[in-house]
Each structure stands twice: as C-alpha cells, then as structure tokens.
Amino acid sequence: xxxxxxxxxxxxxxxxxxxLIYALHGLGCAGGWNMVPFAGLSVHRWxxxxxxxxxxxxxxxxxxxxxxxRTTPLDRAAxxxxxxxxxxxxxxxxPIAIVPACA
Amino acid sequence: xxxLKRHQxxxxxxxxxxxxxxxxxxxxxxxxxxxFIVAAFVFFAIGGVLAMLIRAxxxxxxxAFVGPEVYNQLFTMHGSIMMFLFAIPxxxxxxxxxxxxxxxxxxxxxxxxxxxxxxxxxxxxxxxVLAMLAxxxxxxxWFLYPPLSGKTYTPGINSDVWLLGITFVxxxxxxxxxxxxxSILKLRAAGMRFDRMPIFAWYLLGTAGMMVxxxxxxxxxxxxxxxxxxxxxxxxxxxLGGSPLLWQHLFxxxxxPEVYIIFLPAAGAVSTILPVMARTRLLGYGAIVAAVMALAxxxxxxxxxxxxxxxxPHMALGFFSAASALVAIPTAVQIFAWLGTLWQGRPxxxxxxxxxxxxxxVFVLGGLTGVMLAMVPFDAQAHDTAFVTAHLHYVLVGxxxxxxxxxxYYWLPHITGRERxxxxxxxxxxxxxxxxxxxxxxxxxxxxxxxxxxxxTYPEGMGWTWLNLLxxxxxxxxxxxxxxxxxxxxxxxxxxRVHRRNPWGATTLExxxxxxxxxxxxxxxxxxxxxxxxxxxxxxxxxxxxxxGLLAEARHGWRETLAVDMTSGTPEHVAxxxxxxxxxxxxxxxxxxxxxxxLAGLYALAPVFLVGTVWLGWRWxxxxxxxxxxxxxxxGGGQSLPTSFxxxxxxxxxxSVFALAASATLFASLLFGxxxxxxxxxxxxxxxxxxxxxxxxxxxxxxxxxAGIAVRAGRMPIVLGGHLAIVAALILLLxxxxxxxxxxxxxxxxxxxxxxxxxxxxxxxxxxxxxxxAKAGFHSAARATEPRILRLWSDHGAGAGAFxxxxxxxxxxxx
Numbered sequence: 001x002x003x004x005x006x007x008x009x010x011x012x013x014x015x016x017x018x019x020l021i022y023a024l025h026g027l028g029c030a031g032g033w034n035m036v037p038f039a040g041l042s043v044h045r046w047x048x049x050x051x052x053x054x055x056x057x058x059x060x061x062x063x064x065x066x067x068x069x070r071t072t073p074l075d076r077a078a079x080x081x082x083x084x085x086x087x088x089x090x091x092x093x094x095p096i097a098i099v100p101a102c103a
Numbered sequence: 104x105x106x107l108k109r110h111q112x113x114x115x116x117x118x119x120x121x122x123x124x125x126x127x128x129x130x131x132x133x134x135x136x137x138x139f140i141v142a143a144f145v146f147f148a149i150g151g152v153l154a155m156l157i158r159a160x161x162x163x164x165x166x167a168f169v170g171p172e173v174y175n176q177l178f179t180m181h182g183s184i185m186m187f188l189f190a191i192p193x194x195x196x197x198x199x200x201x202x203x204x205x206x207x208x209x210x211x212x213x214x215x216x217x218x219x220x221x222x223x224x225x226x227x228x229x230x231x232v233l234a235m236l237a238x239x240x241x242x243x244x245w246f247l248y249p250p251l252s253g254k255t256y257t258p259g260i261n262s263d264v265w266l267l268g269i270t271f272v273x274x275x276x277x278x279x280x281x282x283x284x285x286s287i288l289k290l291r292a293a294g295m296r297f298d299r300m301p302i303f304a305w306y307l308l309g310t311a312g313m314m315v316x317x318x319x320x321x322x323x324x325x326x327x328x329x330x331x332x333x334x335x336x337x338x339x340x341x342x343l344g345g346s347p348l349l350w351q352h353l354f355x356x357x358x359x360p361e362v363y364i365i366f367l368p369a370a371g372a373v374s375t376i377l378p379v380m381a382r383t384r385l386l387g388y389g390a391i392v393a394a395v396m397a398l399a400x401x402x403x404x405x406x407x408x409x410x411x412x413x414x415x416p417h418m419a420l421g422f423f424s425a426a427s428a429l430v431a432i433p434t435a436v437q438i439f440a441w442l443g444t445l446w447q448g449r450p451x452x453x454x455x456x457x458x459x460x461x462x463x464x465v466f467v468l469g470g471l472t473g474v475m476l477a478m479v480p481f482d483a484q485a486h487d488t489a490f491v492t493a494h495l496h497y498v499l500v501g502x503x504x505x506x507x508x509x510x511x512y513y514w515l516p517h518i519t520g521r522e523r524x525x526x527x528x529x530x531x532x533x534x535x536x537x538x539x540x541x542x543x544x545x546x547x548x549x550x551x552x553x554x555x556x557x558x559x560t561y562p563e564g565m566g567w568t569w570l571n572l573l574x575x576x577x578x579x580x581x582x583x584x585x586x587x588x589x590x591x592x593x594x595x596x597x598x599x600r601v602h603r604r605n606p607w608g609a610t611t612l613e614x615x616x617x618x619x620x621x622x623x624x625x626x627x628x629x630x631x632x633x634x635x636x637x638x639x640x641x642x643x644x645x646x647x648x649x650x651x652g653l654l655a656e657a658r659h660g661w662r663e664t665l666a667v668d669m670t671s672g673t674p675e676h677v678a679x680x681x682x683x684x685x686x687x688x689x690x691x692x693x694x695x696x697x698x699x700x701x702l703a704g705l706y707a708l709a710p711v712f713l714v715g716t717v718w719l720g721w722r723w724x725x726x727x728x729x730x731x732x733x734x735x736x737x738x739g740g741g742q743s744l745p746t747s748f749x750x751x752x753x754x755x756x757x758x759s760v761f762a763l764a765a766s767a768t769l770f771a772s773l774l775f776g777x778x779x780x781x782x783x784x785x786x787x788x789x790x791x792x793x794x795x796x797x798x799x800x801x802x803x804x805x806x807x808x809x810a811g812i813a814v815r816a817g818r819m820p821i822v823l824g825g826h827l828a829i830v831a832a833l834i835l836l837l838x839x840x841x842x843x844x845x846x847x848x849x850x851x852x853x854x855x856x857x858x859x860x861x862x863x864x865x866x867x868x869x870x871x872x873x874x875x876x877a878k879a880g881f882h883s884a885a886r887a888t889e890p891r892i893l894r895l896w897s898d899h900g901a902g903a904g905a906f907x908x909x910x911x912x913x914x915x916x917x918x
Contacts, residue, residue: 003297003670007392011400018404018422023778025419030782073389074298080393084433088401091429095421102416 006066006078010085013062017055017089021096024051029102048096055093059085104655106648109626112657117209117623119683128683130214131622132199135221137518139196143189146228148585150184153177155582158542162575164563174559175242176261180235182245186361187269188228190503194368195220195279197510198307200518202283204613204620205301207292207629207636209664210680212285212754213278215687215723220275220282222691227271230698234264241265244557246354247328249339249347254332260702266329267698273322274694277765280314283307285757288669292612293630293653295672301611301634302385305392306371309399310364315761316403317360319769324353327776327854333706336843336850338776344847346784348413349776355406356772363402365499367395369506370437373459376513377441379609380456381448384635387440394433394440401430411482420479427477434470438463454528458509461536462501469497472547487557490550493543500539508535508588515592516606520619521599527591534584541577545570604644610635615644627652627739628665631672653739665738666747666754676750677736681726690719721872727755728889730880749885756888759895770858770903777851789848791841795915799839803832803859803908807901810866814897817890819874822897826867829904833860836911852911859900859907866900869893 024047028034033044041049063082069075104112119125119134129135156177160168169177199217203210211217234240241261243252252262287308291300327338328350337343339350378385385391404426411420441463450456472494476482485491512528549570554561561567605614615637616624627650633639646652654663654677662680667673697712728748735743747753781787806828813821833856840856841849873893876882882889 001669007396008400011396015400015403018426022419022422025416025422026779026782029416072298074392077389077393077396080390081396084393084397088426088429092404092422092425094425095418099418099421100416101418 003074003078007074007081009062009066009078010059010082011088012085013055013059014085014088014092017051017059018092020055021048021051021093024048025101034102042101044101045096048093048101052089052093052096055089056086059089104650106626106650109650109655109657110621110648113623113626114621116657116660116662116682117621119622125683127688128685130218130681130683130687132203132211132214132217133620133622133624135214135217136196136198136200138221139192139199139224141196142225142228143193143196144589146184146188146232147193148589149232150181150189151582151585153181153184155578157181158575158578160559161561161571163572164561164565164568166560169559171559172242175557176235176238176240178557179241179244179265180231183231183241183265183269185499186245186365187272188224188231190365190499191276191361192224192228192272193507194310194365194503195275197372197507197514198279198283198368201514201613202286202304202307203290203664204616204624205303205611206287206290207295207612207625207631207665208286208290209624209628210290210662211282212290212678212680213282213758214662215681215684216278216282216758218684218687219690220278222688223278223694224272224275226691226695227268227275227698230271230695230702231264231268234260234268239264246358247350248354249328249331249350252328253339254335263329263332263702266325266332267702270322270325270329271694271698273318273325276314276318277322277762280311280318280765281758281761283311284315284761285754287311289666289675289754289757290664290678291667291672292628292636293665293667293672293674295631295667297670297672298388299631299634299672302374302388302391303371303611305395306367306374309395310367310371313360313364313367313399313402315765316768317357317364319357319765320353320772321357323769323772323776324350324357327353329701330854331850333701333704334844336853337847338780338850338854340847341785343845344780344784344786344789345850346780346847348410348783349779351410351413352406352779353772353776355409356403358409359406360402362498363398366502367398369462369503369510370395372506372510372513373441373462374437375611376455376509377459378444378448379513379607380453380459381445381450382608383444383448384610385440386443386447387436388634390436391440394436397433398430401426401433405430405477408477408482411479412486417479424477424479428474431470431474431477438467454523454532455509455513457529457532458505458512461532462505462509465497465501465505465536465539467501469494469499469501473498485550487555488550489546489554489556492556493546493550496539496543496546500543508532511588511592513607514613515595516602517613517618517620519596519599520602520617521595522602522606523591524594524598524600525591527587527594531584531587531591534580534587536584538577538580538582538584542574542581543577545574545577549574605637605641610638612636612643615647617644617648625652626650627655629653630740653742655739656737658736666750674738674742674744676745676747676753677738678747678754684726686719686723686726690716690723693719717868721868724872725876728876728881728886732883732885745885748888750888751891753888756892756895759892763895763899766862766899773851773855773858777855780847780851784847786846787848789841789846791845792848792915792918793836793840793852793911795918796836796839796912799832799836800905800909800912802835803829803905806832806863807905810897810901814890814894819870819877822893823867823870823874826863826870826897826900826904829863829901829908830860830867832908833863833904836908840911855907855911859904862896862900863904864900866893866897869896 028044034042036043066079066082119129337345339345407423408427549567626648666678693715700709806825810825843850843853
C-alpha cells in the first residue's frame with residue numbers, strides 16, 4: 001500500500017489543490033470577493049494566488065521527497081509522477097494569473 | 104498424485120452442477136466473464152441496429168423514415184446501450200475472465216459479487232431494452248439533462264427507465280470495481296511483486312480505482328433526479344432553488360473519467376498484445392505505469408469541458424481547458440512506448456496486429472480532435488455539432504472497439520481452444536476500418552459545416568446531403584464488417600481445429616494452462632521471479648499441471664487460492680473462496696423487484712424488496728467463516744500459512760475499505776451539491792431553515808463517540824446503542840426539516856440526513872450481525888475478521904452521522 005501511495009502522492013497533491021482552488025474560486029465569485037480590492041488586486045485574486053502558491057510548494061516538497069529513492073522502476077515512476085503533480089499544478093491553475101476570475 | 108486425479112479432485116470442487124441449476128448458481132470467474140462478453144456483444148448488436156436506423160434516417164434530407172419521437176429514442180438508446188450495456192460490461196467480462204489467470208490465481212476475490220454483478224447487469228439491461236420494445240425508451244439523450252428529462256417535459260416513464268435501469272446496471276460496475284481492485288492487490292502469484300505484475304493488471308488497477316471514485320457521482324445524480332421525478336424534491340428545479348447545472352456537474356464528473364475507464368482496459372490489451380505481435384518485450388514498463396496513474400488522476404479534472412458553453416466563469420474554464428490539454432501527454436507517452444516497442448521488435452502482421460494498426464490510426468485522430476475541442480474558443484464553435492459526434496466515435500471506437508477486436512482474436516483461442524478456419528477476420532477488418540472512417544470522417548465535415556447533433560432531419564441546400572449519404576453508406580459497411588466478425592467467431596467455435604497451448608508464444612501466465620481453461624485455472628499455483636514467467640520457463644504450464652507449484656492439494660472441498668502481501672508478493676494467507684450459490688441471483692432478483700416497483704410507481708411496495716435484500720445480505724454474510732480455529736495449513740514447498748478465516752487483513756476487509764471509499768465519494772458529491780446549490784443556484788436563501796437545536800448534534804456526537812470507543816473495546820451492545828442514538832438524532836432532525844418538496848435546501852438537507860441514516864442504520868444491523876455470529880461461535884481470538892470489518896463501517900457511519908447532524912443545524916444557528 002505504501003508503494004501505491006508513493007506512486008500516487010504527487011497526483012493526490014494535484015487533486016487536493018484542484019478541489020481547494022476550484023472551491024475557493026466558486027465561493028469567491030458567489031461571495032463577491034472579486035469586488036473587494038486589496039493591495040492592487042482583489043481579495044479573491046490574492047486568495048487564489050496564495051492557494052496556488054501553497055499548492056505548488058506542497059507538491060514540490062512531495063516531488064523532492066519522492067525523488068530521493070530511484071532504485072526500482074516503480075520508484076522512478078513515483079518520482080516522475082511527483083514532478084507530474086508539480087507540472088500539473090503549475091499549468092492547470094495558470095489561468096489564476098491571467099484570466100478574469102468571475103466574468 | 105497423478106495430474107488426472109488432481110484435475111478430477113479440483114474439478115469436483117470448482118466445477119458447476121449439471122444443467123440449469125449449475126448455470127444459475129455458478130460463481131466461477133470464467134463463466135461470469137464469458138457471460139458478460141456474450142451479453143455485451145448482444146447489446147452491442149442492438150445498439151448497432153439502432154445506429155443503422157439513425158443513419159437510414161439521416162441518409163437523405165427531409166427523411167420520413169422515423170418521426171422525431173422515435174428518433175429521440177433511437178439516439179438516446181444507442182448512446183446509453185453502447186456506454187452502459189456494451190463498453191463497460193465488455194471490459195468487465197474480459198477482465199473477469201482473464202485477470203485471475205494473468206495474476207496466477209484461481210478466481211477473483213469475491214466470486215459471489217461477480218455473479219451478483221452479472222445478474223444485475225442482465226436484469227437492468229433487459230428492463231431497458233424491453234422498455235424500448237414497448238415504446239417507452241429514454242428519449243432525452245444519453246446524458247439525460249434536466250429540465251428536458253424532468254417530469255414537466257418527460258411526463259412518461261421514459262426517463263425513469265434510464266435512471267432506474269442504469270442505476271441497477273451500475274451496481275454491477277461497482278461490484279466489478281471493488282472485485283478487480285482487491286483481486287489485483289491481494290490475489291496474485293507468489294513472488295509477483297508490484298513491478299512484476301503484468302502491465303494489463305496496472306491498467307485494470309487504474310481503471311477499477313477510477314470506477315470506485317467515478318461512478319458514485321452518477322449514481323447520486325441519478326438517485327436525486329429520480330427522487331425529484333417521483334416525489335418532487337427540487338434538486339434540479341431553479342424556481343425552487345435547484346439547478347440543472349448540478350446534474351451536469353454530477354453527470355460529467357462521472358462522464359469524463361468514463362472515457363478513460365473505457366479506454367484504459369483497451370490500452371492494457373494493446374500493451375499486452377503488441378509486444379507479442381512484435382516478438383519483443385514492452386518498452387517503458389515504468390513509464391507506462393506512470394502514464395496510467397497520471398491518466399487515472401488527471402481525467403478527473405476535465406469534466407467541465409463538456410460544459411464550456413454553460414456560462415461558467417472564464418477562469419474556471421481555463422482550469423479545465425488546461426487540464427484537458429494536459430491529459431494528452433500521458434496518452435502520448437503510451438503511444439510512443441508502443442511505437443518504440445514496434446521499432447525494437449519484428450512485428451508480424453497477424454490479425455490482432457491488423458486491428459492494432461486500425462486502433463493507432465483511428466485513436467490518434469480522435470485524440471487530436473480532442474485537443475482541438477479542449478480549446479474553449481474552438482469548442483464554442485463546434486459545440487453540439489456533428490464534429491463532436493465524430494470526435495467521440497473516433498476516441499471510443501478507436502480507443503475501445505478496435506483494441507477489443509484485437510483482443511478478441513488474440514484471446515479467442517484461449518476461450519475456445521480452437522484456431523480460425525478462414526481469413527474472414529481480415530475481410531471484416533477492412534470493412535469495419537473503411538466503413539468507420541467513411542462514416543465518421545464525413546461527420547467532422549458536416550459538423551464544421553454547422554450540422555447540429557441529434558437533429559432528426561435537415562433541409563436540402565445546406566451542403567450536408569452528400570456527406571450524410573456517404574456517412575450512411577459507411578455505417579452499413581461497418582455493420583457488414585461486424586456481421587462477418589460474428590460469423591468468423593461462430594466458425595471458429597464450431598469448425599476450428601484444436602489449438603496448441605500458447606499459440607502466440609506469449610509470456611504471461613494466462614497461457615500457462617490448457618486451453619480452453621479448466622474451472623480452477625491452475626492445478627497448482629505458480630511462483631514467479633520475473634515479469635515474463637513463460638519467457639523464462641516455457642514449460643511452466645506443464646509443471647503446474649503436474650502439481651509442482653503451490654496449493655496442489657485439493658482438501659476439505661475448499662476453493663483455495665493464495666493471498667499475498669501487496670507490495671512484495673510474499674504469500675500471506677490461503678484465501679478460502681465461497682462456492683456456487685443461489686444468493687447472487689436471488690439478491691439481484693430482489694433488487695430488481697425494488698427497481699420495478701419504483702418504475703411502476705408502487706412506492707409503498709418498494710421498501711419490502713429492500714428489506715428482502717437486507718435479509719439476503721445477512722444470509723450471504725452468514726455463510727462465510729467457520730466455527731472452529733483451523734490453524735496453519737501447508738501450501739507446498741515446506742511452507743504453511745493461516746487461512747482467510749484467521750488472517751488479519753483479508754480480502755473482505757479490503758473490499759470494505761474500497762466500498763467505503765466509494766460511499767465516501769458519493770457523500771462528498773452530495774456535499775458538493777449542497778454547497779453548489781447554496782452558492783450558485785438562484786432563489787436562495789431558502790424560505791425556512793432547520794431550526795437551531797442542541798439536542799440533535801449532541802445526541803449524534805455522543806452516539807458516535809460511544810460507538811467509536813466501544814467498537815475498539817469489543818463492547819458490541821454499546822456500539823449498537825451508539826448507532827441507534829445517531830439514527831434517533833437524524834430522525835429528530837428530519838422531523839424539524841422543512842418539507843423537502845418546498846425548496847432545494849430542504850431537499851438536499853433531507854438527502855444528507857438520509858445518507859447518515861442509511862449508514863448509521865447499516866452499522867447497527869452489522870453490529871447485530873457480529874453479536875449473533877459471536878454467540879453462534881464464529882469468532883475467536885484468531886477469527887476476528889468480522890469485528891475488524893465492523894470497525895470500518897461503524898466508524899464511517901458514526902463519523903458521517905455526527906458530521907451531518909452538526910452540518911445541518913449550523914445554518915439555523917448562524918441565521
């Protein structure tokens with residue numbers, strides 16, 4: 001079971017980030033956070049940026065931990081999937097930086 | 104002991120009784136797998152005939168072949184049959200037949216569950232097809248969007264047939280998901296570490312895992328829609344705080360992973376067959392495992408690309424568009440691994456290989472149009488046109504039907520024990536390949552020319568006429584091809600010469616047995632040291648037949664197979680599997696009674712069948728176990744192991760873990776629905792909230808705490824009391840909940856309370872069962888599996904019940 005968890009850890013990180021950010025996006029739009037300015041952006045945008053950054057850091061830590069052991073083919077697959085988790089988190093949520101939040 | 108005597112002894116244990124009794128009671132994985140395959144092909148043929156009727160209608164403008172009412176039923180039934188009654192059951196059947204053989208096991212982990220799944224599939228599918236013959240087939244599209252599928256626009260039972268029939272069939276999918284997951288994790292050959300598993304098993308592990316988490320949203324959505332239709336609870340009615348978009352979310356949360364649930368097993372077949380056809384080993388085993396896992400996860404982040412035109416904010420569209428494009432990468436990793444395998448080998452253009460070439464061409468084209476549709480601006484243009492129909496057929500036929508045809512020709516000798524008689528299969532291939540591309544390539548063009556999907560007719564002068572005619576000609580060519588395929592299979596069964604063992608020179612364990620296979624697969628179980636056991640020892644099958652492997656002794660009438668440690672493949676215990684039984688068909692019939700009562704609107708009678716199902720479930724569980732300690736039993740090679748009666752982590756325990764994971768997913772989907780409606784749907788806040796209460800949450804939390812502590816201390820009466828307290832708290836809550844038909848808030852609250860009631864009630868029944876079993880002598884210090892399983896269900900029931908009680912009174916407190 002530990003091996004399966006190692007294999008899926010990076011992607012679980014991405015999935016958790018997806019749930020968090022998608023929920024925050026919906027709640028923010030419904031609650032009007034995008035209309036509340038803060039430090040040059042909206043509270044909504046800052047919240048999403050914080051969640052994205054936090055998710056990136058979390059998946060990065062997971063990837064670095066998985067990267068330590070690369071002896072078997074499955075270890076290497078787990079390490080690769082750790083980096084897939086980081087890349088997927090980076091790419092999937094890139095719209096936070098460039099797209100209007102609730103339009 | 105001679106090989107013949109061993110065969111006779113094992114056949115006496117694993118075989119069926121003669122005649123209909125044997126047919127109805129069989130739980131053998133080979134029997135169940137073959138039945139699934141045959142039935143799925145029958146449904147495929149029915150769906151194919153419907154497709155021909157669709158193409159006949161669209162062949163010419165202003166066709167009067169069928170009217171719009173019948174046409175709506177035709178395309179709805181075509182889609183529903185192909186997705187739910189053909190594709191998934193076909194892969195389930197192939198998996199059930201092959202998986203234990205590939206893993207070096209004698210059967211799947213829960214043979215009676217396989218059989219229950221089969222009967223649910225057969226009964227549910229039959230209800231749906233009979234409804235079509237009666238002229239009341241579903242007619243709101245295979246995705247049954249409300250409000251079209253709601254009571255206002257579909258007042259007849261058409262939508263109910265879909266909702267109840269498909270949910271009935273989904274029971275078989277959930278059974279299969281749990282069955283496959285646990286079988287792969289626990290029932291493997293000795294020494295079969297994770298990295299020695301056949302690649303097919305990795306694909307199936309990914310697929311089954313996706314089913315565990317992918318199907319519950321659909322099941323929930325269907326239950327909610329049926330409850331709305333039957334009792335007027337307005338989950339999807341915006342005038343009362345519901346939202347049709349909630350259905351779309353729940354449906355596609357299942358529906359997009361579904362595409363990969365269909366594709367992955369087929370890709371597993373490709374990864375298994377291709378190296379054999381190329382006379383080499385699979386290139387990039389680890390990369391493919393990583394790609395499968397990546398697909399299994401990423402495919403859950405795409406569902407909104409089916410909803411790009413529903414007005415969702417651009418940023419959310421961006422998330423799903425990016426994920427939709429991203430998912431092409433692990434798919435491409437596999438494609439390149441397959442091309443590399445072909446490059447390093449010496450491919451032979453045998454018939455399975457021909458179908459694999461067809462797969463490559465068609466699937467890659469479908470994948471590329473998928474990337475086009477993942478881009479929001481293009482999708483906005485092509486949405487709901489024939490272009491999308493063309494894309495999905497390229498993906499599903501390319502990604503499933505062509506590999507399945509390759510698989511059919513590759514594994515048919517295993518099932519029939521015979522070889523093909525003529526080159527009919529090649530002719531069938533060319534008819535199917537040319538016919539398919541003629542049909543669906545043209546649809547890309549008609550779609551780009553603006554032809555909408557699902558229209559029953561069209562005027563002249565749109566530029567669609569000759570393209571549609573060619574599509575129809577192609578469709579009939581395909582039909583001839585599939586007819587030839589069927590003829591080829593029948594000829595092989597009746598006239599084919601007896602085939603030698605392992606005709607392809609394959610290296611996986613399913614070929615280490617006589618063909619057609621025996622009921623017990625292996626006379627003795629293999630120990631493997633590499634990923635390609637037959638490459639290292641081509642005579643392994645003969646050695647196993649001689650009894651040179653493990654568990655070679657037939658004893659006590661037990662159906663024995665080996666359970667191993669998940670990661671290392673070290674033998675852990677001897678799993679004693681249940682024998683043939685009436686229980687699966689009886690349980691399926693009881694469930695069928697429930698669904699039929701719901702369909703007939705006899706709601707007062709429906710609970711009677713649920714009580715009957717609980718009673719059968721009790722009987723089912725009662726037949727497990729033993730009244731005395733067995734101790735260690737020899738397995739051969741000087742080793743001894745405990746039996747599953749006395750092992751700490753049995754397949755039953757793991758099955759409960761995955762069943763609860765599925766239930767937790769359904770619960771999470773319901774919570775999503777509650778939050779979604781609260782934040783997104785119109786006409787909120789509701790007119791009345793559940794009044795604030797301290798009694799309800801305190802009673803539920805106290806009950807949960809008592810159950811949680813007592814179940815660990817083995818104090819079963821307190822566990823029972825704890826769950827009954829949760830039941831009381833939730834019933835009290837329901838008495839103060841506004842009428843569920845008044846607003847979506849009240850409806851979702853009542854649905855949440857019903858979930859908590861179900862699980863707390865179930866845990867109470869299971870506690871009673873464990874108490875009765877202990878009294879009857881089924882438990883001892885060594886035989887403690889059932890209390891361990893109860894702990895899982897008790898904790899879930901207690902946790903969910905207390906959480907729901909607290910969650911539902913919170914809005915009243917803060918109002």
